[in-house]
Amino acid sequence: MCLAIPACVTEKLDEARVRVRLGGIEQVVSTVLLDSVDIGDYLIVHVGFALGKINSEEALETLAMMKDWPEGETS
Amino acid sequence: MNGSLRFIEEFRDPLAGRSIIGRLEKSVTRPIRLMEFCGGHTHAFYRFGLLGLLPEKIRMIHGPGCPVCILPMGRIDAAIDLSLRPEVLLVTYGDVLRVPGSAGMTLMKAKSRGADVRIIYSAVEALALARKHPERKVVFFAIGFETTTPPTAAVLVEARKTGLRNFFVFANHVMTPPAMRAILSDTNPGAELDGMIGPSHVSTVIGSNAYSFVADEFRIPVVIAGFEPLDILLALNMLATQISGNRAVVENEYRRAVTPEGNQLAQRLIREVFETAPSFEWRGLGILRESSLQIRPEFSAHDALCHFDISIPAVPDPKACECGEILKGLKRPQDCRIFGSLCTPDTPVGSCMVSAEGACAAAYHYGSGTVVGKARETVY
Numbered sequence: 495m496c497l498a499i500p501a502c503v504t505e506k507l508d509e510a511r512v513r514v515r516l517g518g519i520e521q522v523v524s525t526v527l528l529d530s531v532d533i534g535d536y537l538i539v540h541v542g543f544a545l546g547k548i549n550s551e552e553a554l555e556t557l558a559m560m561k562d563w564p565e566g567e568t569s
Numbered sequence: 570m571n572g573s574l575r576f577i578e579e580f581r582d583p584l585a586g587r588s589i590i591g592r593l594e595k596s597v598t599r600p601i602r603l604m605e606f607c608g609g610h611t612h613a614f615y616r617f618g619l620l621g622l623l624p625e626k627i628r629m630i631h632g633p634g635c636p637v638c639i640l641p642m643g644r645i646d647a648a649i650d651l652s653l654r655p656e657v658l659l660v661t662y663g664d665v666l667r668v669p670g671s672a673g674m675t676l677m678k679a680k681s682r683g684a685d686v687r688i689i690y691s692a693v694e695a696l697a698l699a700r701k702h703p704e705r706k707v708v709f710f711a712i713g714f715e716t717t718t719p720p721t722a723a724v725l726v727e728a729r730k731t732g733l734r735n736f737f738v739f740a741n742h743v744m745t746p747p748a749m750r751a752i753l754s755d756t757n758p759g760a761e762l763d764g765m766i767g768p769s770h771v772s773t774v775i776g777s778n779a780y781s782f783v784a785d786e787f788r789i790p791v792v793i794a795g796f797e798p799l800d801i802l803l804a805l806n807m808l809a810t811q812i813s814g815n816r817a818v819v820e821n822e823y824r825r826a827v828t829p830e831g832n833q834l835a836q837r838l839i840r841e842v843f844e845t846a847p848s849f850e851w852r853g854l855g856i857l858r859e860s861s862l863q864i865r866p867e868f869s870a871h872d873a874l875c876h877f878d879i880s881i882p883a884v885p886d887p888k889a890c891e892c893g894e895i896l897k898g899l900k901r902p903q904d905c906r907i908f909g910s911l912c913t914p915d916t917p918v919g920s921c922m923v924s925a926e927g928a929c930a931a932a933y934h935y936g937s938g939t940v941v942g943k944a945r946e947t948v949y
């Protein structure tokens with residue numbers, strides 16, 4: 495039931511719903527569980543509800559962490 | 570950049586993966602047993618063929634974090650019984666229909682016998698069905714951990730606000746921390762874990778602080794991980810480093826989606842609608858105190874347990890099925906005598922063979938290099 499793919503917000507429909515693109519598919523999800531949502535945000539979606547947002551700075555830091563290791567320098 | 574693939578491809582980079590595995594070889598200094606609690610991770614381990622790539626010293630134990638796997642047969646029986654009542658339209662998430670109840674009965678079979686059972690993808694659809702069929706009693710058989718609970722809470726709030734009298738929820742929502750406690754406690758000594766991978770989406774809701782007790786009380790390290798292969802490998806490395814350094818703290822590899830406090834709005838909503846139930850019977854783990862949620866009296870007009878006469882019988886699992894032992898981390902799917910023969914995803918005998926997140930279904934579909942592997946997605 496866990497859909498691992500982050501969904502990108504393409505359109506705000508009303509106070510509590512946005513349209514997202516999710517692996518090529520468009521879908522309407524509820525945002526009642528989030529404080530604020532903007533177009534371009536990446537959401538964690540579960541059973542039609544956004545549970546959280548992806549923090550891209552943290553994502554980049556995690557990626558950098560993987561590459562910082564000596565063995566990773568070849569990549 | 571193709572927007573839809575952002576935050577996916579970077580976390581599947583094969584070169585980085587090999588580099589982390591190389592590092593992992595060095596970080597693991599003794600045989601260790603690690604559990605991935607969440608079925609989403611179990612699925613990812615098999616799907617990306619990660620099990621065969623790990624150092625031999627690491628043994629992965631599959632945990633009970635699969636919503637349909639831990640539903641006891643008695644609750645399925647109760648749902649089937651409800652669905653067969655003429656006034657009831659029962660809705661639930663897709664996987665639930667195939668979970669066997671007593672005597673091989675399922676909601677799917679009830680449907681073929683005339684019960685009005687419908688699959689929904691989102692709780693919102695349950696509300697829509699109730700609006701569309703005011704003459705019917707729409708019962709949402711709601712299951713799942715902390716990820717599906719806020720959506721259920723949201724529709725209950727909406728139903729109450731709009732006075733939707735024909736909408737009811739049969740709540741079967743369970744909580745992750747009490748299940749972790751059960752796995753680690755003295756009553757389950759066989760699992761003997763050295764570390765735990767914390768769930769991805771559940772942690773988005775409850776936050777990384779929710780696992781402090783695992784490190785503080787049980788001295789077991791926890792690393793919360795995302796669902797992509799590099800997330801998992803990095804988390805394993807963080808666990809191995811803690812273990813070799815004799816440390817036990819909660820670390821968060823999935824910082825891009827998980828904060829220490831979690832989603833407070835979702836937590837508030839859960840608390841507004843639900844309260845902790847005295848006990849809940851889990852398949853495999855048995856009866857656990859304060860491990861599930863029940864609907865608060867303020868919402869009782871929409872609580873199926875208040876409105877209908879429902880009995881939840883205690884039903885033992887099928888004799889041959891080892892789901893219970895697998896969910897406790899004591900056995901592997903391949904240890905079950907009927908794995909892949911009598912029990913397959915098309916003909917599930919136990920609940921672990923039903924959902925893609927179930928250990929038996931994942932092992933059947935993808936294999937682990939040693940068992941029937943049909944369609945492993947090779948990333949490395």
Ligand code: SF4
Nearest residue numbers: 891892905912919929
């Ligand atoms: S293979 Fe089937 S019967 Fe055996 S443990 Fe798994 S789900 Fe149960």
